[in-house]
Amino acid sequence: MTLDALTTRITAAAYHDYPETSIPTELIDGEIVVAASPKFTHQQIVARVYDLIRQIVQIDSMFFFFF
Numbered sequence: 001m002t003l004d005a006l007t008t009r010i011t012a013a014a015y016h017d018y019p020e021t022s023i024p025t026e027l028i029d030g031e032i033v034v035a036a037s038p039k040f041t042h043q044q045i046v047a048r049v050y051d052l053i054r055q056i057v058q059i060d061s062m063f064f065f066f067f
Contacts, residue, residue, distance in 0.1 A: 007031060 009030030024035035038046075 010027070010032070011030070012027060015027040015032065018032075026033050026035065
């Protein structure tokens with residue numbers, strides 16, 4: 001018996017009927033996939049990009065930056 005035989009697939013309509021949660025999930029090829037949490041390094045990179053964009057926007061007063 002393969003792993004595919006043990007996997008229960010659902011339709012998009014059935015997925016839509018599932019209750020909402022705060023855990024990010026996706027329906028891929030009939031399987032519910034739980035998204036992994038971002039790693040610390042990813043969060044550091046996001047923070048640096050945010051800071052760089054914020055500095056650029058502060059220089060050019062034509063733009064408004066809301067975060």
